[in-house]
Amino acid sequence: MKVSEIQQLIDGRILCGEELTDYSVEVAFASDLMSDVLTLKSDHVLLITGLSNMQIIRTAEMSDIHCVILARNKKASQEMIDLARENGQVLIECQYSVFKTCGLLFQAGVKPIF
Amino acid sequence: MNQDSQSMHFEYNVEGGNFSRAGYASSEIKKLLKQLNVDMGIIKRTVVGCYEAEVNVVAHAYTGTIYVDLNTESITIRFQDEGPGIPDIDQAMVEGFSTASSKVREMGFGAGMGLPNIKKNADQMKISSIVGKGTTLEITMLLQ
Numbered sequence: 684m685k686v687s688e689i690q691q692l693i694d695g696r697i698l699c700g701e702e703l704t705d706y707s708v709e710v711a712f713a714s715d716l717m718s719d720v721l722t723l724k725s726d727h728v729l730l731i732t733g734l735s736n737m738q739i740i741r742t743a744e745m746s747d748i749h750c751v752i753l754a755r756n757k758k759a760s761q762e763m764i765d766l767a768r769e770n771g772q773v774l775i776e777c778q779y780s781v782f783k784t785c786g787l788l789f790q791a792g793v794k795p796i797f
Numbered sequence: 798m799n800q801d802s803q804s805m806h807f808e809y810n811v812e813g814g815n816f817s818r819a820g821y822a823s824s825e826i827k828k829l830l831k832q833l834n835v836d837m838g839i840i841k842r843t844v845v846g847c848y849e850a851e852v853n854v855v856a857h858a859y860t861g862t863i864y865v866d867l868n869t870e871s872i873t874i875r876f877q878d879e880g881p882g883i884p885d886i887d888q889a890m891v892e893g894f895s896t897a898s899s900k901v902r903e904m905g906f907g908a909g910m911g912l913p914n915i916k917k918n919a920d921q922m923k924i925s926s927i928v929g930k931g932t933t934l935e936i937t938m939l940l941q
């Protein structure tokens with residue numbers, strides 16, 4: 684699923700990486716535990732999280748994750764947006780709960796990793 | 798940076814307690830390995846371990862230095878910190894064991910998964926610690 688479709692589906696706000704709206708993800712993972720994200724072996728994963736801090740962006744960077752959704756109406760700091768932009772990542776804010784965000788994406792065909 | 802045709806050496810400082818900067822060194826190391834055209838799979842295993850180890854220095858120690866040594870055969874990364882040390886290393890290696898503060902957990906760490914995951918990702922891992930002085934963790938990645 685393309686970033687542009689994800690954004691529409693979850694009524695999200697793209698904070699950076701607008702130029703990557705054609706970037707496509709097949710699988711997603713939701714967690715507030717970054718140590719958990721760091722155990723994933725897959726590449727090109729979409730990350731959905733209910734947290735908002737610098738470590739989300741760093742974790743995505745180390746894990747080769749190029750698209751991150753901050754659910755629960757969490758707001759990204761300017762520092763996070765700047766780093767995500769520098770890393771070439773798409774960062775999306777979304778008002779829905781983690782459950783609803785995942786539900787919508789799952790229903791539309793985004794696959795779980797396991 | 799020291800460089801000759803055989804080997805390279807880099808150092809990075811890590812500030813205990815500074816969560817907004819945690820991961821900066823790992824990010825620099827990732828950029829470096831990419832520039833050197835290291836295999837993508839090896840880069841990922843290296844930086845995932847590196848980042849958990851850097852977060853450990855930030856989360857559990859006062860200050861630290863990361864020493865990176867690279868040659869055509871391997872990458873060795875040593876995380877040397879001044880901090881409280883680890884009284885029981887076997888216990889610290891058990892998945893789920895953690896003494897992390899709530900601040901660390903708010904950042905998405907502190908589940909006791911860091912050291913086990915570093916061990917899984919590294920080709921070799923050594924850890925030694927003196928209580929009241931600090932901890933040294935060394936990981937080696939084989940390039941061939």
Ligand SMILES: Nc1ncnc2c1ncn2[C@@H]1O[C@H](COP(=O)(O)OP(=O)(O)O)[C@@H](O)[C@H]1O
Nearest residue numbers: 853857889895896897907908909910911912932
């Ligand atoms: N550099 C360090 N200095 C002091 N203690 C450490 C250090 N690294 C790890 N530890 C100890 O080992 C435990 C387990 O570490 P880890 O597996 O990374 O889990 P976490 O950091 O999530 O607690 C920590 O909670 C801490 O007690």
Ligand SMILES: [Mg+2]
Nearest residue numbers: 849853911912
């Ligand atoms: Mg840790």
